Every structure is written in C-alpha cells, then in structure tokens.
Amino acid sequence: MPLLDVRNLSVDFKTANGQFRAVDGVDVQVDVGDVLAIVGESGSGKSVSMLALMGLLPWTATITSDSMMFDGVDLSRADDRTRRSIIGKDVAMIFQEPMSSLNPCFTVGFQLREALKAHLPLSRRERQKRAIELLEQVGLPEPERRLRAFPHQLSGGMCQRVMIAMAIACKPKLLIADEPTTALDVTIQAQILELLLDLQKDTGMALVLITHDMGVVAETAQRVSVQYAGQKVEEQGVNDLFANPHHPYTDALLAALPERATTKHLPSIPGVVPGQFDRPAGCLFSPRCQFADDHCRQVKPGNAPAELGHARCHYPLIKGVPQREAS
C-alpha cells in the first residue's frame, strides 16, 4: 500500500468569471521513501494539488476527490482536528518564497519550537535542545544565535533552511517541497536541493518535489509526474522518462533543455497553457502539439497503459514517433 494515494483529485476556484478548474482528475501515489517530482509549467496545477492535500487552499477553492489516503487515513473525509494532527507532523510542506513564509513578528526559535510544541510532548528545555539540533541538521552555523534572530535578519537561503528545519521537526513521513529553490540564487539552489536529498536519505522520508526545472528533476527524482493544465499527462521512472518520453508535452519539455538543444536557437513550445476561457474540446495540449490531428482536437484522450507512462494521449510517442495505429 502506498504511503500517499490520491485518486481523481479536482480543484475548482470560484472567480469573478465563474468556476475555474485548476486541477482536473489527478492521481498521485507516493511510496515510503520515494522521491517523486511533479513538473509542469506555471499554472499547470502542480502546487494546487499538493496544497489541496494539505488543506491549505484559500476559501475560494472547492476540492473533490475519490479519496486522499495518507498512511491509512482518508484526508478527504477526516475532520479538521484529525487533519491537523497529521499536517505538520507526518506530512510537512515547504514553500516557494522562504522570506515571506516565515512570520516577521516572531523569532526563528519561537516558530521552530512552536512546530515541536504542536505535535510532540516535549518540555521547554527539550524543545530548545531539539530546535538547536534541527538547525545544525539543516546546516545553519551558530544555531543558538539564529534562534534569537527574526526572519528579516536572515538571507533567503537561511530562511529556507529554517523552513526545512521546521518541516522535519516532527520527523515527517512525507515532505512536500513546493518549488523550494525558485526564489533563491543559483549557488544556493544546489545547496538546498542537496540538503533536501541528504535529509531524505538519512531519515527515509518520502519526498515530493514540485518544480518546473527539468535539470532539478534529473538530479533528484526517482519518479516523475508531468502535469499540464491541471491534468497529469505522464508518469514514469526518471531514467525512462528522460530516455523515452511518451507524451508529446514531455517530449517538448525535454527538447527545450539547453543541454539537449542541437540548433542555435533554444527550441520552445509555441503558445501558452490554456486558461479559463480557451480550454480546447479535445486534448488540452492539442493546440500546441506538433503531432495533433483533428481527432486530438475533438476527442478527450484517455490514459495509455503503464508501459507507455500512463500518457494522456491518443498517439503516445515511442522514441519520438507517435503510435497512430495504437488507438
């Protein structure tokens, strides 16, 4: 049984112009100790699906799902109290903007000890000791001094380390990292990723890494789930995905990697992710797909079998060639 098993998750947002579907029937499975990368462009619903799992979406969101099983508890049906006893303890999350994710009014120590206090029966003294340990664990020098600091006295990279320390405070079984390096300098990005992977190896927790950086995916993930316009379009092991992408979108994403470019100009995917008003009738990727035909534009595709990466495509690619006779 997987640690996390989300079935058919959809999220709708109430907007001034009616309902907007940000996540559309997504499945997520994460095994114990797994590293799953969720990739996709901005607006593909990758953060929203994880925020929905955590119950952190704003009030304008409506969440529907068949089930959201985490470690034997169905989070979609759990009451608030049960959910709060799991969130922050067994599932933790870190975010894109470390500087604004820490409360400016409280010291680092207060916020860190608070995470411990919420879930663990520790005394004051034990909490302080554990807080120091945690800061050491995430590689912050002078932990005692840092605990007394306010967030604005730290750099972005240090804030993200504090966020990570807070997230792993209660030894979670699953850590969700929502674009943890996007707001940081390139040199710091590598350090933070390395830290996350080291922690994952040391503690054996599962890690979900949300990113739009294929380079990050190649270095970190075991499995990759590709999302497009709120739908999961492909899921494979990382090596297979890079060697043989089955969905044209994945193929195009990989082709846009600078290391893979063969021409003088970097290839790009024409067009943008469809918004609220221009969702195609058929395959959502069809307007931007180089292989699309009329069938693609009119009929919604189903999912291909597992050996084709569950690709949501009428003509999944094998070695870059669409398999038209398959359907």
Place this chain on the structure above:
Amino acid sequence: MLNFILRRLGTFIPTFIGVSIVSFLFIRLLPGDPILLMAGERGMTDERYAQLMTQFGFDQPLLSQYWDYLKGILQGDLGTSFKTKRPVWDEFFTLFPATLELSLCAIVFAVTLGLPAGIIAAVKRGKWPDQALMSTALVGYSMPIFWWALLLIILFSGMLGWTPVSGRISLMYFFPTDTGFMLIDSLRSGQEGAFASAVQHLILPTIVLGTIPLAVIARQTRSAMLEVLSEDYVRTARAKGLGPLRVNGLHALRNALIPVITVIGLSVGTLMAGAILTETIFSWPGIGKWMVEGISSRDYTAVQGGLLMIAVIVMVVNLVVDILYGLINPKIRK
C-alpha cells in the same frame, strides 16, 4: 530606539507651535466679546470697558498678545481663566481625570468588542457573521452620537431604570476625590455600594463614547486581517497543523495589529472630540463639558489652553503608537 524617540520629539516643536497658533486664533475668530459677556445684562460704561480691555491686554495687537501667551506656555503658565479666576492648568488637571477615566473605559470597551468582531468578520468573510457585524458597525459609525445617547437614556434609564441618567456617582455618597478617578476613589472610600454606583454611572457614557471607535476598530481589524490572512506565513502556520485560534489570533493578528493600533491612536483625538458631546449630555464633569462652557462664555484662556493640552495628549499618544509598531513587528524597528 532612543534616537527615534528624540527625533520624534523634535517634530513635536513645529506641531506644537502650529497648534498654539490655531487654538489662539480659533477662539478669537468667534464673534462675541468676553468683556461684554462678563458684564452680563447690565452692560457697562465705556470707561470701565476700556479699563478692562487694558487689564486683560485685549487692546494690544494680536501678535503681541500671542507672544505673551507663548511666553507663558514656555514657563508652564497657561494663563488664568476669565470666568473662575483660577489658573487654567489647575482647572484642566482637576477635570482631566474624569475625562481620562471615561475615555479609557470607552477605549477598553471599543477594543475588547471591536477586535474580536473584526477578526470573526475576516475569518468568516462573506458569510452571515461578517455581514451582520459589518452592517452593525456601519450603523454605529454613522449614528449621530447625541441621538444615540438619548436613545440609550430613554431605554435603559427611562423605561428599564437600570442605569442613572447623569453624573459620575449617586448623590448619596460623599468622599474625598484624591485621585480624581471615581472608580478608584469610590473603592478607597470603603463606602458600601459606592463603587457599584460609580460603575453604573459609567456604563452609558462609555457605550456612547466608545461606539464610533468600536465601529472603526472593527472595520479596520477586518480589512487588516483579510490582507494578512492571505500571506505566506499564515499558510505556514496552518501547515504546521496549528488550530484556527492560534493561526488567526496569534500569527495573523499580530501582523494585522499595526494598522489597528494606528486607528486606536488616532481615535484618541476622536474620543476627546466625542467627549465634548458625551460629557455635556451626561453632565459628566470633565474637560469636554468645561470647554463647551468656556466657548459659550468666550473664556479665551481656558479654551486655548484646553485645546493645546488636548493636542499635546493626542501627540503623545501617537508617539506611543509609533513606539508600539517596533515592539509588535521588529522588522519596522530598523
């Protein structure tokens, strides 16, 4: 921090001079002549009139009158009230405790109801508690304060007989008022029922004076909370698995407090202005009532001195608010 306070105190000087000019001119711009008013119905001879004009210095040009006034202020002398012949400074501080007591009660009333109302409205935005609280606040804010006072008196004093109509304490009690705060003095007197009577007398004026600040605080708290609730750090607090009370009441509220205490500080000015009406209606012997009497008898020194003191109090309160900013949010302290 000390540097900051000293710098702020430096800005007091021009403000203070400005206020002294305005308060000096304001009362003199009103039609009416204090000396004629002093004479009353009988009138006076031209010689007596001229003599009094010289005695009070009104024959001097305005500029030299102002200069004398300013010199007095710098020596801590606000002049002598025309009417009572007592120093304005003494008059003010005899009456000020009554106003302070009422204002403090009104502020406490406004904050203890306004903050929770604003928080609840923000957390339940768009739902019925939000709509009910915010429309009530709007009604409270728009209501003429004297009319509101009369309605309350009719209901609670007239029809129900629960509260007294006016004054600070029942005439049955008599004891020395050393501190000037009736709640404290009545407790110290040890007379049975004195404290209860003082509290009863405070209820209606407190509600009347606190209503507008209450509405302002509730609305400001709501909008500040709404802004803060969508911040990343509130999401972080929720991601820790903290309960709604801790997320909203600690993580969000602490950040939302900055604009709220600004409004509380500014409403001290409103309270002083509101006190004038409230004290008159409830015969509350405070500076508001004293100033109204001063204006109607053209008691120049009392009115200009009173205005100046109120302005200084408002300035000091807002300095305290500025200092509080840094205590609440250390990011501002830099």
